Amino acid sequence: MSSPIAHSLIGLALGLxxxxxxxxxxxxxxxxxxxxxxxxxxxxxLANAPDLDYFFGIFRGNVNYYHQTVTHTLVWIGVMAxxxxxxxxxxxxxxxxxxxxxxxxxxxxxxxxxxLTVDRSPPIGLMLAWPFSDHLYHATFAFFxxxxxxxxxxxxxxQNLRLVLVEMAMTLPLVIIVLWFKRHAVTAGISAxxxxxxxxxxx
Ligand SMILES: [Zn+2]
Numbered sequence: 001m002s003s004p005i006a007h008s009l010i011g012l013a014l015g016l017x018x019x020x021x022x023x024x025x026x027x028x029x030x031x032x033x034x035x036x037x038x039x040x041x042x043x044x045x046l047a048n049a050p051d052l053d054y055f056f057g058i059f060r061g062n063v064n065y066y067h068q069t070v071t072h073t074l075v076w077i078g079v080m081a082x083x084x085x086x087x088x089x090x091x092x093x094x095x096x097x098x099x100x101x102x103x104x105x106x107x108x109x110x111x112x113x114x115x116l117t118v119d120r121s122p123p124i125g126l127m128l129a130w131p132f133s134d135h136l137y138h139a140t141f142a143f144f145x146x147x148x149x150x151x152x153x154x155x156x157x158x159q160n161l162r163l164v165l166v167e168m169a170m171t172l173p174l175v176i177i178v179l180w181f182k183r184h185a186v187t188a189g190i191s192a193x194x195x196x197x198x199x200x201x202x203x
Contacts, residue, residue, distance in 0.1 A: 002113040002144045004048050005164050009171035010109045011047025015040045016178045018102050022185050029179070046106040049080070050114075064149070068123075072114060073130045077107035117144035144170070 019039050023029045033040070050071040057064055070076055081103035088095035115126055116139050125138030145163045148154040 002117045003147050003160070003163060003167055004051070006113050006144060006167040006171045007047045007051070007110055008044045009168070009175055010113060011044045011106055012040060013171075013174040013178050014047070014102065014105055014109060015043030016175065016182070018043075018098070020178070020182050022182050024183070029183070043102075043106055046084075046103065047109055049107060050077070050110045068114070068126055070130070072111060072126045072128070074111070074128050075131065077104065077111065081107055113144060115139050116142050118142045118146045120146055 015036075019036050020029075020032055023032060051067075053067050053069060053071045054064075057067060081100060084103055085095050085100045088099060111126060111128065115128075115137060119125060119138055119142070123136055125136030127134055128137045129135060145166050147163050148157050148159045154160075
């Protein structure tokens with residue numbers, strides 16, 4: 001599984017795609033982020049939501065007991081996305097199909113990142129098709145490094161510091177690309193309208 005860093009940055013990138021309007025200046029971006037912090041935080045939390053299964057393991061005395069089981073399946077993310085979307089629709093009556101797509105993308109991004117993470121402790125992979133099949137799915141070309149999480153000392157190890165840096169190098173560019181695109185889409189739009197205006201003025 002990937003660490004919360006990769007899941008959070010992927011969730012943030014998806015949230016920015018959905019909610020951030022195009023902007024021209026950095027101060028406009030700062031204003032937008034001040035307004036949008038709640039939906040963006042929601043996106044970050046939802047992209048991490050399948051790892052809630054660590055919490056249930058506490059009652060068994062082993063946080064890994066339920067990890068990568070029920071909450072890491074396609075059925076679970078489908079049910080969760082539909083439940084949140086239905087709640088939003090009943091409460092605010094403005095949840096669109098696009099919102100349902102975003103919910104599925106956020107929860108699905110978690111499974112995708114975990115599927116792409118090197119897994120060395122059996123059972124290797126995710127039971128994506130559970131309860132219809134117990135088959136474990138794992139990418140043969142997994143590239144996210146595996147975290148050390150056997151003990152609390154291992155969690156704060158140098159290996160995990162390296163993992164955080166590698167994950168940031170892989171996923172932070174997604175956020176930067178979205179921010180770049182939202183800014184340059186405006187610039188491109190303005191340039192195109194100037195060119196169009198000049199063309200219209202020609203006799
Ligand atoms: Zn996970």
